[in-house]
Amino acid sequence: MSQEITYKLCLRIFEKTNKFIFDLKDELYNLGIHSYSEGSFDNLESIDNEDCEKKRDEFLEADYLCDEILVHSYDKATLVEYKKVLEEKFPFQIKGEISEIKTTDWRDKWKDSFKPIETESYIVCPPWEQKIVEGKKTIIIEPAMAFGTGQHETTQICLELLEKCLKEKENVPKLSVMDLGTGSGILTIAACKSGVTEIEALDIDEDSVKACGVNALLNGIHFNAYKSDLSSYLEKGKNKIYDVILANILLPVLLKSLSDMARVTKSGSELILSGLILSQKEEMLEACELFGFVLIEERVKADWLGLRVVKK
Numbered sequence: 001m002s003q004e005i006t007y008k009l010c011l012r013i014f015e016k017t018n019k020f021i022f023d024l025k026d027e028l029y030n031l032g033i034h035s036y037s038e039g040s041f042d043n044l045e046s047i048d049n050e051d052c053e054k055k056r057d058e059f060l061e062a063d064y065l066c067d068e069i070l071v072h073s074y075d076k077a078t079l080v081e082y083k084k085v086l087e088e089k090f091p092f093q094i095k096g097e098i099s100e101i102k103t104t105d106w107r108d109k110w111k112d113s114f115k116p117i118e119t120e121s122y123i124v125c126p127p128w129e130q131k132i133v134e135g136k137k138t139i140i141i142e143p144a145m146a147f148g149t150g151q152h153e154t155t156q157i158c159l160e161l162l163e164k165c166l167k168e169k170e171n172v173p174k175l176s177v178m179d180l181g182t183g184s185g186i187l188t189i190a191a192c193k194s195g196v197t198e199i200e201a202l203d204i205d206e207d208s209v210k211a212c213g214v215n216a217l218l219n220g221i222h223f224n225a226y227k228s229d230l231s232s233y234l235e236k237g238k239n240k241i242y243d244v245i246l247a248n249i250l251l252p253v254l255l256k257s258l259s260d261m262a263r264v265t266k267s268g269s270e271l272i273l274s275g276l277i278l279s280q281k282e283e284m285l286e287a288c289e290l291f292g293f294v295l296i297e298e299r300v301k302a303d304w305l306g307l308r309v310v311k312k
């Protein structure tokens, strides 16, 4: 197994108010940091390890979202720059600390939490626990620094909507698909395993593009992943028409990308949109309608929402 080193920037938050945490997240967004994890309070009730009890009680009483934010990268210099900019902007509110993680440690940490997950048509497994289930396609994902291990509801929703969409479009010759915000490449891999041969994956995050390479190899397939957002990609003259665009990103990015998505789709093309919470449904659908897309299916898991819209 490779001993490759990855780096972690831990931003400890001293101003523990939600307002500050939102300001900090805005700043992360402005710096182009879209993938980070939070010292969060999710599922705290289920923690039964004694060592965690104090922290759990503290968190359960707190009225703020998290007390640290973690940003991972293969590139230490990038994290050093982020730390500098963020500490200059918020000198009293945060303190950054960069540390090294060996890939083996990283994997060991994941081993407890990344278990195979099944959707209607796929089973997503880590490399150390590959499973074959009759009637399902196996997707192997190395859980590194890219989003998309299949554990998140939005990814599961996309996988389910994708499989339905592909079944309905199985007679379309040379179906052309774009995976916008590919993360680990999970949706692209699913599409390839369901027979799609023309697919392009985009992500603005360098680590995601690297992860796609690793995951393509693990799954014995090939696809092209580009470090770009949609509008810059299209500016380079890649003006192709897509039958399906997958986009599991946050609402502001979806809204911003809609005009470009409309430009590179035709009547009958579909968008599979997720990364949305239930309360954002109306805003998303109104914007879709402005660009000629209407709702054909929606799916909800926990508070997360996925939409299939088709161009009229």
Ligand SMILES: C[S@@+](CC[C@H](N)C(=O)[O-])C[C@H]1O[C@@H](n2cnc3c(N)ncnc32)[C@H](O)[C@@H]1O
Pocket: 034, 035, 146, 147, 148, 149, 150, 154, 155, 158, 180, 181, 182, 183, 184, 185, 186, 187, 202, 203, 204, 205, 208, 228, 229, 230, 248, 249, 250, 253, 275
């Ligand atoms: C929620 S993850 C989805 C990953 C994967 N597609 C899945 O469904 O699990 C969103 C991804 O979108 C990427 N992203 C954010 N803004 C983007 C943009 N404007 N253009 C392309 N990718 C973007 C992030 O880097 C992240 O990898």
